[in-house]
Amino acid sequence: MTSPSATPAPEAAVEARDLTRRYGGRAAVDALTFQVRPGVVTGFLGPNGAGKSTTMRLLLGLERPDAGEALINGRPYAELSRPLAEVGAMLEAKAFHKGRTARKHLLCLAQSQGLPATRVDEVLDLVGLADVADRRAGGFSLGMAQRLGIAAALLGDPRIVILDEPVNGLDPEGILWIRTLIKRLAAEGRTVLVSSHLMNEMAVTADHLLVIGRGRLLADCSTAEFIRRHTDPDVYAATPEVARPALLEEAFMRLTADSVQYAAA
Numbered sequence: 290m291t292s293p294s295a296t297p298a299p300e301a302a303v304e305a306r307d308l309t310r311r312y313g314g315r316a317a318v319d320a321l322t323f324q325v326r327p328g329v330v331t332g333f334l335g336p337n338g339a340g341k342s343t344t345m346r347l348l349l350g351l352e353r354p355d356a357g358e359a360l361i362n363g364r365p366y367a368e369l370s371r372p373l374a375e376v377g378a379m380l381e382a383k384a385f386h387k388g389r390t391a392r393k394h395l396l397c398l399a400q401s402q403g404l405p406a407t408r409v410d411e412v413l414d415l416v417g418l419a420d421v422a423d424r425r426a427g428g429f430s431l432g433m434a435q436r437l438g439i440a441a442a443l444l445g446d447p448r449i450v451i452l453d454e455p456v457n458g459l460d461p462e463g464i465l466w467i468r469t470l471i472k473r474l475a476a477e478g479r480t481v482l483v484s485s486h487l488m489n490e491m492a493v494t495a496d497h498l499l500v501i502g503r504g505r506l507l508a509d510c511s512t513a514e515f516i517r518r519h520t521d522p523d524v525y526a527a528t529p530e531v532a533r534p535a536l537l538e539e540a541f542m543r544l545t546a547d548s549v550q551y552a553a554a
């Protein structure tokens with residue numbers, strides 16, 4: 290039998306090390322250090338302006354850190370040889386050329402990354418857009434645009450998926466669809482990092498939480514542990530276990546109350 294110490298710790302798929310990004314002298318992301326593990330859904334939470342989107346942009350090489358490192362499979366995004374095959378992301382649902390059809394949009398992306406064109410129809414099927422694949426994406430509803438964004442993120446069949454507010458503005462059916470997909474991606478062993486403002490949604494989707502406020506890490510633990518630690522003990526004790534996910538919002542408010550800030554323009 291192999292002793293646990295003989296097994297090297299797997300390299301974190303997504304990692305921030307002392308990650309810092311400043312705008313005009315103010316730190317939007319402030320010495321953040323965390324790892325995101327495969328096989329579970331990690332929720333990325335924080336009040337408005339906490340630095341979630343900036344952190345995701347840093348991880349995806351869309352911005353450069355002022356200090357520290359943002360790593361995908363141990364390397365900065367810019368050093369990945371086939372980025373879409375390693376990490377898929379949706380930061381903004383409507384990030385496509387409005388005059389292009391959904392299929393054309395995905396084909397262009399596939400070609401630019403050396404991915405097989407056959408993958409385009411696979412992801413269109415996966416997200417339920419096969420029937421509207423030849424319609425111009427500019428006419429898509431928000432729900433359809435979100436699905437197209439997710440199709441683009443999954444084009445390279447990446448082991449890492451990063452989604453910024455994927456359920457924003459969706460109807461209940463769209464929310465349920467994304468929730469089911471996100472859980473399946475994690476169950477397949479992928480690393481899934483998802484930001485959201487919708488606490489009820491995170492409570493039923495995320496296994497693990499990273500919570501930030503003013504660019505700093507406030508919590509890094511399982512969702513159940515987060516609720517236990519940050520809920521009033523009497524309320525926690527009086528709430529049956531099945532109902533405890535509903536306490537996430539209160540726990541989040543208690544933890545982040547001091548971190549809500551609105552910087553003067």
Ligand SMILES: Nc1ncnc2c1ncn2[C@@H]1O[C@H](COP(=O)(O)OP(=O)(O)OP(=O)(O)O)[C@@H](O)[C@H]1O
Pocket residue numbers: 312317335336337338339340341342343344552
């Ligand atoms: N390009 C930029 N130039 C100047 N300031 C910026 C820029 N991008 C972000 N910021 C500032 O950095 C801080 C963090 O913003 P960020 O969008 O990362 O937060 P967030 O947690 O994603 O917020 P939200 O939940 O509102 O989307 C905010 O104070 C924001 O105003």
